[in-house]
Amino acid sequence: MMRCEAEMSAVMSLGNYALKDEIREYWTKRAETFDQSPGQFIKPGAEHDAWAAMLxxxxxxxxxxxxxxxxxxxxxxxxxxxLGCEVTGLDLTEAMLSRARAKHAGKPGLRLFLGDAEDTREANNRYDAVVSRHLVWTLVDPAAAFRDWFRVLKPGGRVVIMDGDYVRLSRIGRLRLALSDWLSARQGATGPAVDRAAHEAIQQQVYFRDGLRPARLRGMLEEAGFTDFRQEKPSGPHAAQRKGAPLRQKLRVGVWNSFVLSCAKPG
Incomplete structure (x- = not known):
């Protein structure tokens, strides 16, 4: 029995590595035009300030x-x-790392490295906060990731997750996306190229393949030892994104169930 369990664990580990290679390749291809993607680039002014206040x-x-x-x-x-933070950043892809380093060249208080969010290899009890946006839905082994984040946080430190359910969509949401696509085609407004087949293939293999739901996420974070949960919708940033945007873009803002969820390491 122990041998079977060990063999199963090894197979799962190999599968995780293969999936992470797919994820790395996908985001490498997206890096060049990623800031053109809806909801990725943060506009200076009202949207920036709304995200800052929420963080x-x-x-x-x-x-x-x-x-x-x-x-x-x-x-x-x-x-x-x-906000005056000293930031250590980890990303899985060299292409994203290069762009972020170029964007923030010469800024003090910043260290950016290649790294795995599920195994950060950072020191115990080092950070006041662990922050991510649009990451958790892609995790292969979220339980391992949450244990690691708990480990690197100082007592009283907080995890802040900005994410959403990018699988399940309401009927109204589907109609909004369809109308947005129709308007974009009619107006000749094409967005950055996205390999939808690769995206869907990854989405079908990650842990939250059936959608990232706040209640389920909270349960897993509680199992990792976190307490003091806070949750809200990113209403302020969404309002700023809609302001002055063409209708085809307004229709896409907030179409998915986006949320901000944070919790603390007791101490």
Whole structure:
């Protein structure tokens, strides 16, 4: 029995590595045009300020040492630096790392590295906050990730997750996306190229393949030892994204069940 369990574990580990290679390849291809994707680039002004206020609410006023996971091109990184945080960032892809480093070249209080969000290899009890945006839905082994985030946080430190359910869509949501696509085609407004087949193939293999739901996420975080949960919708950033945007873009804002969920390591 023990041998069978060990063999099963080895097979699962190999599968995880293969899936992470797929994820790395997908985001490498997306890196060049990622800031053109809806909801990725954070506009200066009202949207930036709304995200900053939300992050401060969830991290707390005293958060200084922050671990940012899957920083992408460094949009949230800029907000964290603006809040006076010292940021260590990990991302799985060299292409994203290069773009983020170029975007933030010469800025103090920032270290960006290649790394795995499920196995950060950072020191115990080091950070005041662990922050991620659009990461958790892609995790292969979220339980391992949450245990690791708990480990690297100082007692009293907080995890802040900005994410959503990008699988399940309401009937109204489907209609909004269809109308947005129709308007885009009619107006000749094409967005950045996305390999939808690769995206769907990854989505069908990750842990949250049936959708990232806040209640389920909270349960897993509680199992990892977290307490003091706070949750809200990103209403402020969404309102700022809609302001002045063409109808085809307004229709896409908030179409998925997006949320911000944070919790604390007791201490």
């Amino acid at each position: 401060r609410r969830h991290m707390g006023d005293d958060a200084r040492q922050v671990l940012e996971l899957a920083f992408g091109t460094g949009e949230v990184t800029a907000i964290l630096l603006g």
